[in-house]
Amino acid sequence: MSGARRVVVTGAGPVTCIGVGRADFARNVLAGTSGQRPVTSFDTTGFAHADACELSGFDPAAWCGGETPGRAAAFAVAAARLALADARLDPAALARAHVPVVVGTCDGEAAELDALAAASAAGEAVGTAAARRYAPIRLPLTVAAALGLREAEPVTIGTACAAGNYAIGYAFDAVRAGDAEVALCGGAEAVSRRMFSGFYRVGTIASDACRPFDAGRSGILTGEGAGMLVLESLGHALARGAPIHAEVIGFGANCDARHPVAPDSDGLAACIRLAHADAGIGPGQVDLISAHGTGTPVNDVTEVAAIRRVFGASPPPVISIKSMIGHAMGAASAIAAIAAVDSIGAQFIPPTINHIATDPACAIDCVPNTGRPARIGVVQNNGLAFGGNNAVLLLRRPEEASWN
Amino acid sequence: MELSIAATAAWSAQGPGPGAVARALTAGTPPAARHDPPSTPPPGVLDAHGFDLAAELGTKGTRSMDRATGLAVCATARLLAASGGDVPRDRSAVIIGTTNGSLGTILDFTETTYTAPKPYLVNPARFPVTVMNYAAGQCAIRHGVTGPNITLAGGRNAVALAFIYAARLIRAGRADDVLCGATEEYTSRRAWLEWRARPPGAVHAPVAEGCVMFHLTAARPGRAAVLAVATATGGRLAECLTTALRRAGVEPGEVWAAAGNGALDGCHDGESRAHRAVLGTGPRRVEAHTAVGDTSAASVGFQVLALLELAATDPAAAGRAAVTTSIDRHGLATAVVLRCPR
Secondary structure, eight states: TTOOOEEEEEEEEEETEESSSSSHHHHHHHHHHHOOOOOOOOOOOTTTTTBBBBOOOOOHHHOSSSOOOOOOHHHHHHHHHHHHHTOOOGGGTTTTEEEEEEEOOOSSSSSHHHHHHHHHTTTOOOOOOHHHOOOOTTTHHHHHHHOOOOTTEEEEOOGGGGGHHHHHHHHHHHHHSSSEEEEEEEEEEOHHHHHHHHHHTTTBSSSSSOOOOBTTTBOOOBBBBEEEEEEEHHHHHHHHHHHEEEEEEEEEEEEOOOOOOOOOHHHHHHHHHHHHHHHHHOOGGEEEEEEOOOHHHHHHHHHHHHHHHTTTTTOEEEEETTHHHHHOOOGHHHHHHHHHHHHHHEEEEEOOOOOOBBBBGGGOOOOOOSSSEEEOOOOOOOOOOOOGEEEEEEEOOOGGSSSO | OOOEEEEEEBBBBSSSSSTHHHHHHTTHHHOOOOOOOOTEEEEOOOOOTTTOHHHHHHHHTTTTOOOHHHHHHHHHHHHHHHTTTTOOOGGGGEEEEEEESEEEEEEEEHHHHHHSSTTOOOOOGGGGGGGGGGHHHHHHHHHTSSSEEEOOGGGHHHHHHHHHHHHHHTTTTSSSSHHHEEEEOHHHHHHHHHHHHHHHTTOOOEEEEEEEEEEEEHHHEEEEEEEEEEETTTTTTTHHHHHHHHHHTTOOEEEEEEHHHHHGOOOHHHHHHHHHHHHTOSEEEEOOOHHHOOGOOOOOHHHHHHHHHTTTTTGGGGOOOOEEEOOOOOSSSEEEEEEEEO
């Protein structure tokens, strides 16, 4: 794109079951900490197994002044505050700036919707407040209000489990084209009885642990949390002496247009190529792939097949942080993007934990169980979703770039 | 950000025909709401007139489909036909605006987890329909559209936000054509939630279903165009409209007509004041919801459609600008500036 600005990541705010804030999350994601624990946020009576990756002890009131919003919005507010602090940006300095606030989510205020269904099952009436609270447009609006971002451009992207990458792609395009100097983007999700029951019914909730790429993998663990990033034009970041954690160099999004739930390796391979073309790189320049890696039999085989189609017989390491934090749905790829930023910063590959034996049908180096140091110049972050959606993001180590 | 509007398609309480919304507005007779208590809330509801999902799309693979998705798939088919059928599907994006997907399906599905003998005895075929992006995915699958595929949970302002997104996708080279709009269905669940969420002072409009789709491209001379969109939080509608006009390079005196939906969320007076303050009293005033009801996420889409359809029969509109504003119950306002074709 001619006249395009370069876009950098200057702040990241992870709110996850293995760490809230960059330092805490980075330490645990690089160490391979598991966030798996028994579900507490809804009644699991009647399920044979019910582990998930919940945030225990998260206090919305500590992050949100005034009226406490829904769980997903509270996660988003916490993540946005952490991201701005990490970027050394005072929200007050952005009060008059046009700031896209872009939140990806699969199910919006899923816990609020669960509560509406529970009330209905119990024959209870729904009040005005409950009838308003679930609206997903409130995710960015709550972030903007909490941070005093008066000129926010609020966007809620509901592209299911690829929504986080989509949100980052949206902000990337806005900053790259010069519509904004700074954008806040990422994803937020709360665990819900609905998603748990749905995945349980179709046999994709892991019975013991989430084991991406393992021969014995049996599915996902549902997860929650938020990941918000500060994207900034390079010029703006340099002018204020901002910390530059990574450069966003490319994004690609497409739709298989084949199956409502099953992924397609042709479609994903095409999407990876779109992202590479957007960045002007070839597959040989990618040092690490942070996979969608859900740990279901079909996802991992399809995803690795697509990777092999693009990268040939020897792809770079392919890891899945879902082994640690479960599947945070609309927040998943945004949190994974933060893990990618942390990998770049530490020059260290996070492991894929719970690994016993790699499935020959998706044989890759998933960096089993223990992370390792590596030279990481470019990370590719994959996000897939129901509806045949694919979204791929490319992040580059700032030291690899020349700012001139 | 100028975008051309190459084609439109819709299905509302006025049926699917081109010009139906404008004819209803011109005639001034509101459609008769359906009252079916206790399924329907007091103002009644409006179904998409004559829309029979199975008749339109067949029974194969549609048994679990929600009506919002059915309407979107059907409107997209009509949109592609209206564009001549030669839209390159691999260079086309889909953007579907919504409030929260199929609320009826979501709540029915979840309620089953409380009422079934085992909590997981839900209908697996309905599971993907509970996910907000089901409609956008089905539009892509049934029409072979392989570009970016976006679900925009924008609520009342969804279509204005979708226009911003469409412009960015085209400018970034991610798509040449964007099939963009919003869809909402009648379910008792949605109707009651919408009714209960209404602020005091909101007009007593029927909760309505409807879908409206636009085929957007990079600017091409002679066509209807989206010139600019602006957003504002905190209910600042006048400021939002002023910003949109400035971005469009349009003087208030050039505005032929102004549409708004403030009445639906109890902001009728504030909206009137904002329009008067920015535009004066010259522009023709249009309230699309009087013809199609409260279509939630499709509201702005029907406002744009109404303006375009009215412009086609009003000689005063030729080559002039039209604006449409929107404000939701959370204080988010948007304004869209259009150029009517000559």
